[in-house]
Each structure stands twice: as structure tokens, then as C-alpha cells.
Amino acid sequence: MKILHTADWHIGKQLHKYSLDADHQLFLDWLGDLIEERKITLLLVSGDIFDTAFPSSASLSLYYRFLQRLTGCHCKVVITGGNHDSPGVLNAPRDLLRHLDIRVVGCATEACEDSLLLFDDLNLAVAAVPFLRDADLRRSVSGQTYDDRAESIRQGIRSHYEQFTNLHQQLYRDHTLIGMGHLYVNGVTVSDSEREIHSIGGLAAFGCEHFPEGFDYMALGHIHKPQKLSDTVRYSGSPIALSFSERNDPKYVLELTLEDGKIAQVESLPVPTSRELRSFTGTIDEVWATLQAFESTTRLETLVELHVVEPTFDPQKSVQFDMLLREFEKASFKIIKPRLTFENRLKDADELYAVGTDIEDLNPRDVFMRRLESETLDEDTRQLLLEAFEELVQEVHLDHPNP
Structure with missing residues (x-):
């Protein structure tokens, strides 16, 4: 039996x-x-x-x-x-x-x-x-x-x-x-x-x-x-x-x-494997190359977990990450868990300000400018971010010229 x-x-x-x-x-x-x-x-x-x-x-x-x-x-x-x-x-x-x-x-x-x-x-x-x-x-x-x-x-x-x-x-x-x-x-x-x-x-x-x-x-x-x-x-x-x-x-x-x-x-x-689950980790360039070389071989569409890790913050990497997701939308696999991480992305708020300065004493533009200064960015990127910030400030009425 x-x-x-x-x-x-x-x-x-x-x-x-x-x-x-x-x-x-x-x-x-x-x-x-x-x-x-x-x-x-x-x-x-x-x-x-x-x-x-x-x-x-x-x-x-x-x-x-x-x-x-x-x-x-x-x-x-x-x-x-x-x-x-x-x-x-x-x-x-x-x-x-x-x-x-x-x-x-x-x-x-x-x-x-x-x-x-x-x-x-x-x-x-x-x-x-x-x-x-x-x-x-x-x-x-x-x-x-x-x-x-x-x-x-x-x-x-x-x-x-x-x-x-x-x-x-x-x-x-x-x-x-x-x-x-x-x-x-x-x-x-x-x-x-x-x-x-x-x-x-x-x-x-x-x-x-x-x-x-x-x-x-x-x-x-x-x-x-x-x-x-x-x-x-x-x-x-x-x-x-x-x-x-x-x-x-x-x-x-x-x-x-x-x-x-x-x-x-x-x-x-x-039990026969009808679907693969794959996990890829690396920089944007490494992951892009890996995905280009990968082909799904199972009966059902392979599901992919994606973790892009970059050492320093760079807005262009975020743009490239979005481009990557669009590039592989019609691939033989499906990315269902994408994630982008910058290793030095965030600092504690108190690291951005001089000793004795309270964030309540600063206006939004002051905070944003100090945040920009903490990053290593080229001048074109810095200017682009600053212009975008100014547009947002005007839209949400957060501009306070006389704090």
C-alpha cells in the first residue's frame, strides 16, 4: 500500500x-x-x-x-x-x-x-x-x-x-x-x-x-x-x-x-519545476549585463528579484534604474521585486548642520542647499536639482524668504 x-x-x-x-x-x-x-x-x-x-x-x-x-x-x-x-x-x-x-x-x-x-x-x-x-x-x-x-x-x-x-x-x-x-x-x-x-x-x-x-x-x-x-x-x-x-x-x-x-x-x-525564481544583485551596469544574458527556460515566466546597489548617490543612477525596468518589461522573465540602494545615501540630519543649529531655525531652501552640499555632484546635476526644487517650492507654497 x-x-x-x-x-x-x-x-x-x-x-x-x-x-x-x-x-x-x-x-x-x-x-x-x-x-x-x-x-x-x-x-x-x-x-x-x-x-x-x-x-x-x-x-x-x-x-x-x-x-x-x-x-x-x-x-x-x-x-x-x-x-x-x-x-x-x-x-x-x-x-x-x-x-x-x-x-x-x-x-x-x-x-x-x-x-x-x-x-x-x-x-x-x-x-x-x-x-x-x-x-x-x-x-x-x-x-x-x-x-x-x-x-x-x-x-x-x-x-x-x-x-x-x-x-x-x-x-x-x-x-x-x-x-x-x-x-x-x-x-x-x-x-x-x-x-x-x-x-x-x-x-x-x-x-x-x-x-x-x-x-x-x-x-x-x-x-x-x-x-x-x-x-x-x-x-x-x-x-x-x-x-x-x-x-x-x-x-x-x-x-x-x-x-x-x-x-x-x-x-x-x-515536484517538477514549472517556474524559476531568480535573484540578481550588483551595480546598475552589472545587473544590466546579467539580465541581457539571462534567458528563462521554465514553462512559466521566471520571476526576478532585483537589487541594484551603488556606492554613492547619483540621480542619474535612478534614471538608469527606471530605464532598466522599462527595457526588460517584455523580456522572457518578469521583474516583480526591484530595489535600488545607495550605500552612502542617507546621513543623519544632525550631520548636515553646524553644532547648535536646530532644523526648526532653517527654511526649506536652507535644508535643501545643505543637503546638496553634502553630495558629490557635478555642476549640471546640481543645477538641475536646484531648479526642480524651486519649481516644487512654488507649487506647494513652501517658500519663506524671511524665516
């Missing part, structure tokens, strides 16, 4: 206001093909199905079209909620989806029996644990110290999972037990795209060793970089890059092979 573990899809994600819907469509198409080709029996999705609590109609359409496709694959599905998901949105169609062999647990339930999902035909039990919110784990007590609160959360997480192992031992010990979770486990590596990453688990320094014994495998979500914490505790990671900090991370889904009720093998199956 084969089980597929994935998480952190973040359908609806926008990268610097650029939609990743096409990336998700290609991933879900590939995932559907993979499930059919490798005859996957059970798909586990460990939280953060959507990027926001109120997904758009386009995001919901992607999600439901994928689930509809699985109805012909004879693949059972378990979906749990993450910290980005709305429990109400996930749970709303769960009674209908149950008839399609799709189980959804959007939030923690009062009785663990409701979240211990039994697949008797597979001799399998799944502890479908979603993202646990603070209220699910403890009640703050006045006068508690930080260490007390941390220990309370740590014990709350462990106790939550112990309910499942205890119930399993009492009633279903002949079933293989797989746990799911959406939390931070101490010691993992995170990326820029993981928000509120320490909210549950991190505060308590919850470690891999704190999970109770009894689980044959723990399918985790919340961390976007795939990581192996032990032979049986793993993060699948996100299937697509969700930030530029993830641009070099491998992307996988994990395939579990069960033999005689035990996990015989866990294989990382690489």
Missing part, C-alpha cells in the same frame, strides 16, 4: 502581488497524474491548503476540481487545516466530501474519536490533527511565568497526541497508526514565507522527542523546506516556491510504502 504525504499548498498565494495560480494548477495536474500512475491508496494533506482564510472563487475552484478528479482514482484523502486556513471554509463541505472518500478536519475536535479516522479495509488509523491554536492547548493562569506557559503548551501538544495513542492501544492496536500535524518542531529550518511560524510549538520548544510513542509515521506541515526529523517524523515541505528565500530549495512530495503494517520505505518524489 502506498500513501502520499504533502502539505502547505497555499492555493491563492501572491508573490509580491503576482498570482501563482498557474503554478498551483500545474502542480495539482501533476499530482493527480502521479496518484494515478503510482496507484496511491491514500493522500495526506497536512494543512495550509489555502494562503488566506477567505480564498477567492478561483482558489476554491482549483481545490474542488482537483478533489473531483481524485474520485476516479480510487484514492482516499485526508485533509487537515493549517494556520492559514479557515476551519469553517474547510469543514463546510466535509459531510458531502466524506461520500467521496475525502475526510476533512479543519479544526481540533473536543473528542479525539472524531479525529481518529479509521480505514478498516486498509488496517489503518489516521490521527488527523490540524493546527492547534493556543485555546486548544491551555488556559493562561494569572501569575504564570514564561517558562510555565511554555511548559503548559508543550504538555498540551503532547497530551493532545497521547489521546490518540491511548485510544489506538485500547481499541485499534491491529491498525497502523499515522499521525498528522501542523506545527513548528524545534530545530527545523524556516523560510521568509512562513508567517507566525513559532506560534504553536516554537514557544514551547516542542521537540521531536516530545511526540508520544505509538505512531508509525508523523506527517507534518507548516515548514516549507522538506525536512527529516527522524525516520518516522517528517515535513514534506511546500510543493512550489512561495518566496524568493525558497528559490533554491528542493520541492518534494513523500511516498510511504507500507508492508505488513509497517512503514517499509519513505521516498522523496521531486
Whole structure:
């Protein structure tokens, strides 16, 4: 029997206001093909199905079209909620989806029996644990110290999972037990795209060793970089890059092979790269040359993070930077995060004035002239800036000849 573990899809994600819907469509198409080709029996999705609590109609359409496709694959599905998901949105169609062999647990339930999902035909039990919110784990007590609160959360997480192992031992010990979770486990590596990453688990320094014994495998979500914490505790990671900090991370889904009720093998199956994220840094001339030589080779348009760094302030560099962005508007890639920095651009205001001089004693022209004097500019540029300043002063009526 084969089980597929994935998480952190973040359908609806926008990268610097650029939609990743096409990336998700290609991933879900590939995932559907993979499930059919490798005859996957059970798909586990460990939280953060959507990027926001109120997904758009386009995001919901992607999600439901994928689930509809699985109805012909004879693949059972378990979906749990993450910290980005709305429990109400996930749970709303769960009674209908149950008839399609799709189980959804959007939030923690009062009785663990409701979240211990039994697949008797597979001799399998799944502890479908979603993202646990603070209220699910403890009640703050006045006068508690930080260490007390941390220990309370740590014990709350462990106790939550112990309910499942205890119930399993009492009633279903002949079933293989797989746990799911959406939390931070101490010691993992995170990326820029993981928000509120320490909210549950991190505060308590919850470690891999704190999970109770009894689980044959723990399918985790919340961390976007795939990581192996032990032979049986793993993060699948996100299937697509969700930030530029993830641009070099491998992307996988994990395939579990069960033999005689035990996990015989866990294989990382690489997700095809449909889009590159690239980051270029250098002076305006260096970046310009790099972009001219670069060609996108992926199916979807490459997204580029651009950071031009110049040693000294020069208005002409700003003009050239704008020209660069216009020059590559129709390239085979798209610049979505441009930035221009001058290393010595700003000085503290008090460095521009003589000791004992208050800025309130100066008129706008005095401030601007001293700012000009602090820069190394040629005479033509200085005159151009001064003329522009005079025009602005007249337009906004800030000219005070007798301060």
C-alpha cells in the first residue's frame, strides 16, 4: 500500500502581488497524474491548503476540481487545516466530501474519536490533527511565568497526541497508526514565507522527542523546506516556491510504502519545476549585463528579484534604474521585486548642520542647499536639482524668504 504525504499548498498565494495560480494548477495536474500512475491508496494533506482564510472563487475552484478528479482514482484523502486556513471554509463541505472518500478536519475536535479516522479495509488509523491554536492547548493562569506557559503548551501538544495513542492501544492496536500535524518542531529550518511560524510549538520548544510513542509515521506541515526529523517524523515541505528565500530549495512530495503494517520505505518524489525564481544583485551596469544574458527556460515566466546597489548617490543612477525596468518589461522573465540602494545615501540630519543649529531655525531652501552640499555632484546635476526644487517650492507654497 502506498500513501502520499504533502502539505502547505497555499492555493491563492501572491508573490509580491503576482498570482501563482498557474503554478498551483500545474502542480495539482501533476499530482493527480502521479496518484494515478503510482496507484496511491491514500493522500495526506497536512494543512495550509489555502494562503488566506477567505480564498477567492478561483482558489476554491482549483481545490474542488482537483478533489473531483481524485474520485476516479480510487484514492482516499485526508485533509487537515493549517494556520492559514479557515476551519469553517474547510469543514463546510466535509459531510458531502466524506461520500467521496475525502475526510476533512479543519479544526481540533473536543473528542479525539472524531479525529481518529479509521480505514478498516486498509488496517489503518489516521490521527488527523490540524493546527492547534493556543485555546486548544491551555488556559493562561494569572501569575504564570514564561517558562510555565511554555511548559503548559508543550504538555498540551503532547497530551493532545497521547489521546490518540491511548485510544489506538485500547481499541485499534491491529491498525497502523499515522499521525498528522501542523506545527513548528524545534530545530527545523524556516523560510521568509512562513508567517507566525513559532506560534504553536516554537514557544514551547516542542521537540521531536516530545511526540508520544505509538505512531508509525508523523506527517507534518507548516515548514516549507522538506525536512527529516527522524525516520518516522517528517515535513514534506511546500510543493512550489512561495518566496524568493525558497528559490533554491528542493520541492518534494513523500511516498510511504507500507508492508505488513509497517512503514517499509519513505521516498522523496521531486515536484517538477514549472517556474524559476531568480535573484540578481550588483551595480546598475552589472545587473544590466546579467539580465541581457539571462534567458528563462521554465514553462512559466521566471520571476526576478532585483537589487541594484551603488556606492554613492547619483540621480542619474535612478534614471538608469527606471530605464532598466522599462527595457526588460517584455523580456522572457518578469521583474516583480526591484530595489535600488545607495550605500552612502542617507546621513543623519544632525550631520548636515553646524553644532547648535536646530532644523526648526532653517527654511526649506536652507535644508535643501545643505543637503546638496553634502553630495558629490557635478555642476549640471546640481543645477538641475536646484531648479526642480524651486519649481516644487512654488507649487506647494513652501517658500519663506524671511524665516
